[in-house]
Amino acid sequence: MTDSGRSYHTIGDPAEVEAETESLRDRRAAITELGDALRTLVEQAAATEAPADELRRAAALVREATIPVGKQQRERGQMPTADDLLGGVRMYNPVCGSGSALAPPLLIELGAGGVTGSCTLGLAYEGPPMYAHGGVSALLLDQILGYATSASGHPGMTVRLDTEYRAPVPLQTELRLSAEVVNVDGRKVTARATIATAAEPDRELVVATGLFIALRADQAIRLFGTVLHPDASNPAVAHD
Numbered sequence: 001m002t003d004s005g006r007s008y009h010t011i012g013d014p015a016e017v018e019a020e021t022e023s024l025r026d027r028r029a030a031i032t033e034l035g036d037a038l039r040t041l042v043e044q045a046a047a048t049e050a051p052a053d054e055l056r057r058a059a060a061l062v063r064e065a066t067i068p069v070g071k072q073q074r075e076r077g078q079m080p081t082a083d084d085l086l087g088g089v090r091m092y093n094p095v096c097g098s099g100s101a102l103a104p105p106l107l108i109e110l111g112a113g114g115v116t117g118s119c120t121l122g123l124a125y126e127g128p129p130m131y132a133h134g135g136v137s138a139l140l141l142d143q144i145l146g147y148a149t150s151a152s153g154h155p156g157m158t159v160r161l162d163t164e165y166r167a168p169v170p171l172q173t174e175l176r177l178s179a180e181v182v183n184v185d186g187r188k189v190t191a192r193a194t195i196a197t198a199a200e201p202d203r204e205l206v207v208a209t210g211l212f213i214a215l216r217a218d219q220a221i222r223l224f225g226t227v228l229h230p231d232a233s234n235p236a237v238a239h240d
């Protein structure tokens with residue numbers, strides 16, 4: 001989602017996302033700046049035909065860059081301080097996070113009947129020559145399916161992802177994704193998502209159906225422990 005220069009993984013009305021302090025805003029902007037630089041590096045490294053000495057020079061520069069970035073590292077059980085889990089801000093989400101070198105990033109918008117997404121995949125995501133790796137398509141689809149279930153008020157975890165690859169997904173081409181919830185059966189939520197190109201949005205290249213399960217409180221505690229702090233206000237936890 002982007003507004004006033006922000007570009008990071010968030011869901012919901014930005015006005016409802018917790019008020020950003022000036023320093024948090026600045027830190028998120030810096031995380032996005034680093035993410036942009038990393039994505040450029042990853043893409044150029046996947047496309048480079050530079051000679052060996054230039055590549056070794058680049059490797060030395062990158063190793064140098066890891067020194068300031070590596071100084072203060074969080075551990076697995078700690079959320080990034082720039083994140084707002086319940087507000088939906090996940091700076092390093094590998095699909096949408098503006099701080100992630102892995103994320104295209106996929107930009108997601110909430111609509112009336114579901115969610116839509118857009119991104120362009122570079123050569124770093126290549127599977128078959130000129131086309132996206134099938135696992136990358138599944139990654140994008142799982143994410144947008146998760147958004148659709150959350151946006152419908154039924155967040156959960158993916159337990160099943162059926163993916164039908166009808167045609168290859170072209171690289172360096174603007175893509176359109178969409179997802180909507182098609183069934184809610186207690187804690188089980190089914191959603192459908194598609195990938196198409198922006199030029200031909202009705203031609204479904206990849207179609208996925210995802211089954212999501214809302215976690216019981218005991219499951220959330222077992223899986224996420226102190227990271228999630230499950231309580232009555234946590235919408236990801238089913239209370240039955």
Ligand SMILES: CCCCCCCCCC(=O)SCCNC(=O)CCNC(=O)[C@H](O)C(C)(C)COP(=O)(O)OP(=O)(O)OC[C@H]1O[C@@H](n2cnc3c(N)ncnc32)[C@H](O)[C@@H]1OP(=O)(O)O
Pocket residue numbers: 011088142143144145146147150156157158159160187188211213215219
């Ligand atoms: C901010 C918003 C954006 C968020 C985007 C996120 C998108 C990304 C989403 C993900 O990638 S989540 C990560 C990948 N998923 C996982 O790691 C989940 C791994 N699975 C589990 O940990 C457990 O399956 C889980 C805790 C979710 C559920 O526990 P159980 O497997 O014990 O299931 P449970 O006993 O609670 O069963 C609930 C119902 O689901 C059914 N079920 C569970 N797994 C199933 C399955 N694989 N296929 C079909 N049905 C399944 C189960 O049969 C049962 O049906 P009934 O109520 O009719 O008896």
